[in-house]
Amino acid sequence: MQAARKYGQAFLVGLQSNIIYRWNFAVRSFFSLFQLAIVFILWGAVFAGSPQVGGFTFGQTLTYFIVLLALQFFIGAFNEDYQISEEIRNGLINQFLLKPINYYLYRLSIFASARVVSGGIVLVPLLCLLPFARHTLSLPHEGWRFALAVPAAGLAAMIQFTIAYCFGLLTFWFLEIQGFVILSMAVEAVLGGQMFPLDLLPKGFFTVAQFTPFYYQMYFPAAILTGRIDHGLALRGLAIQVGWVGVLLLGAYGFWRRGLRRHTAVGG
Amino acid sequence: MNYFQIWLAGARYSLVRTMMFRGDFFIWSLVELFWMSVNLLLIAVIYAHTSSVAGWNAYEMTLLVGTGMLVQRLLMGFFWSNLFEMGRNIRSGAFDFFLAQPGHPLFMASTRKLDPDGLLNSVLALAVVIYAAHHLGLHPTAGSILMYGGLILAGLAIHYSILVLTMSLTFWLSSAQGIEGSYFTLADFGRLPREALRGIARVAFVWVVPMVVVSNGPARTLLHGFQPKWTLWLLAAAALWVFAAITTFNAGLRRYASASS
Numbered sequence: 001m002q003a004a005r006k007y008g009q010a011f012l013v014g015l016q017s018n019i020i021y022r023w024n025f026a027v028r029s030f031f032s033l034f035q036l037a038i039v040f041i042l043w044g045a046v047f048a049g050s051p052q053v054g055g056f057t058f059g060q061t062l063t064y065f066i067v068l069l070a071l072q073f074f075i076g077a078f079n080e081d082y083q084i085s086e087e088i089r090n091g092l093i094n095q096f097l098l099k100p101i102n103y104y105l106y107r108l109s110i111f112a113s114a115r116v117v118s119g120g121i122v123l124v125p126l127l128c129l130l131p132f133a134r135h136t137l138s139l140p141h142e143g144w145r146f147a148l149a150v151p152a153a154g155l156a157a158m159i160q161f162t163i164a165y166c167f168g169l170l171t172f173w174f175l176e177i178q179g180f181v182i183l184s185m186a187v188e189a190v191l192g193g194q195m196f197p198l199d200l201l202p203k204g205f206f207t208v209a210q211f212t213p214f215y216y217q218m219y220f221p222a223a224i225l226t227g228r229i230d231h232g233l234a235l236r237g238l239a240i241q242v243g244w245v246g247v248l249l250l251g252a253y254g255f256w257r258r259g260l261r262r263h264t265a266v267g268g
Numbered sequence: 269m270n271y272f273q274i275w276l277a278g279a280r281y282s283l284v285r286t287m288m289f290r291g292d293f294f295i296w297s298l299v300e301l302f303w304m305s306v307n308l309l310l311i312a313v314i315y316a317h318t319s320s321v322a323g324w325n326a327y328e329m330t331l332l333v334g335t336g337m338l339v340q341r342l343l344m345g346f347f348w349s350n351l352f353e354m355g356r357n358i359r360s361g362a363f364d365f366f367l368a369q370p371g372h373p374l375f376m377a378s379t380r381k382l383d384p385d386g387l388l389n390s391v392l393a394l395a396v397v398i399y400a401a402h403h404l405g406l407h408p409t410a411g412s413i414l415m416y417g418g419l420i421l422a423g424l425a426i427h428y429s430i431l432v433l434t435m436s437l438t439f440w441l442s443s444a445q446g447i448e449g450s451y452f453t454l455a456d457f458g459r460l461p462r463e464a465l466r467g468i469a470r471v472a473f474v475w476v477v478p479m480v481v482v483s484n485g486p487a488r489t490l491l492h493g494f495q496p497k498w499t500l501w502l503l504a505a506a507a508l509w510v511f512a513a514i515t516t517f518n519a520g521l522r523r524y525a526s527a528s529s
Contacts, residue, residue, distance in 0.1 A: 031450040045322040045464035053317045179295035186302035195310050
């Protein structure tokens with residue numbers, strides 16, 4: 001209970017500081033509409049030649065990308081890695097070593113508050129878009145999809161944040177982590193299904209992708225919601241996703257312990 | 269000291285710095301290579317399911333995307349990290365450093381560093397263009413190649429101006445974090461063939477924000493020879509955008525209040 005209050009306070013502080021940056025999120029969400037425009041134009045041209053691509057219609061593909069965009073603002077890691085890196089580099093992390101606070105949970109609370117703000121802001125352009133796109137959108141109606149999509153999205157957020165956290169902790173070893181972060185973004189863009197729905201990959205590649213954590217970052221919850229995977233695959237995916245969260249948490253703990261051994265705190 | 273000499277001194281410093289941080293150079297070269305591969309993979313996946321997109325076949329599309337990447341890699345090599353840091357420097361007050369230098373602050377802030385990894389990858393982007401041209405059986409004349417180079421430079425000026433405009437928002441916003449992503453979103457329009465855009469999208473991204481023209485103009489010159497309409501528009505758009513970028517930057521600079529801004 002005391003812990004919940006402690007991290008609840010961190011969440012509230014995070015909420016306040018993220019509201020300061022609301023215009024940044026607003027600009028970013030505004031430009032995300034351009035991203036959707038690219039998707040609409042490019043995939044519209046692809047579908048002009050054939051009513052179905054990879055067994056899905058244009059409406060289903062567009063819905064997939066819109067859900068993906070909403071998920072990015074609700075569960076995606078934005079610049080958490082960079083913030084953690086800065087705290088380590090500037091020595092701000094020292095204060096957490098002296099207090100009864102778990103740095104991972106503290107950062108997770110801040111991450112959650114940031115996503116509440118960014119998620120709330122992206123709803124505005126999406127709701128504006130809805131009247132124009134509602135005839136094209138194609139969401140399945142099975143109730144189990146929504147029931148499974150919620151835990152899948154929550155676990156996806158954990159995966160996203162924990163990967164960002166681990167990249168941030170690399171600062172214990174490297175002065176500059178941005179190269180690693182952007183390298184990982186390129187991998188995530190492909191294997192997370194942000195460039196194209198992963199089911200359009202050749203079958204062998206798609207099967208391999210399902211065993212990487214990146215598959216569960218974005219594609220998996222979006223695929224459940226938009227009808228790209230069936231009930232059996234969704235349940236199996238959830239089990240693998242839980243496994244990946246466990247592996248990443250262990251990794252994060254290991255990085256933290258080993259990183260602290262290299263850390264030199266000067267001042268307070 | 270003229271501007272070219274100042275730029276040359278910065279370039280020399282950047283090369284020496286790159287030699288000192290070879291690991292960084294390797295990682296960043298890999299980063300850019302990965303992003304180029306991601307774009308090529310997208311083409312491969314799309315054309316595995318269709319033979320034509322807006323009338324462009326796979327190799328024509330590769331040439332188009334390669335051209336867009338070439339402009340973007342040149343931007344990365346010459347300007348990206350300078351402009352990326354500009355946003356943060358304005359926020360922190362470190363931008364003062366550029367105001368005390370012997371040149372226009374925009375020039376000093378944009379050209380302080382070179383990124384050899386971006387320049388290396390622009391060679392790879394050019395290789396993608398040559399590869400696609402070879403598969404299309406193109407034999408461009410020397411004039412077409414020169415025109416292609418000129419249009420690439422005009423496209424670079426447009427990309428640079430849009431990035432300056434985006435980063436100049438920092439003079440008005442409380443933080444630049446994430447703003448630079450907006451540039452990448454706009455730059456992605458360069459992957460699209462002009463024929464795919466209709467109605468308001470065509471007006472917006474061909475004529476108003478000419479990201480589509482930046483890649484389509486040079487690519488069409490290689491594919492079909494000199495295109496007067498495209499050439500004129502690209503050159504005029506470059507002049508207009510450079511003017512808009514400098515004007516906005518100067519307006520922002522007047523708001524700059526050092527560390528407290």
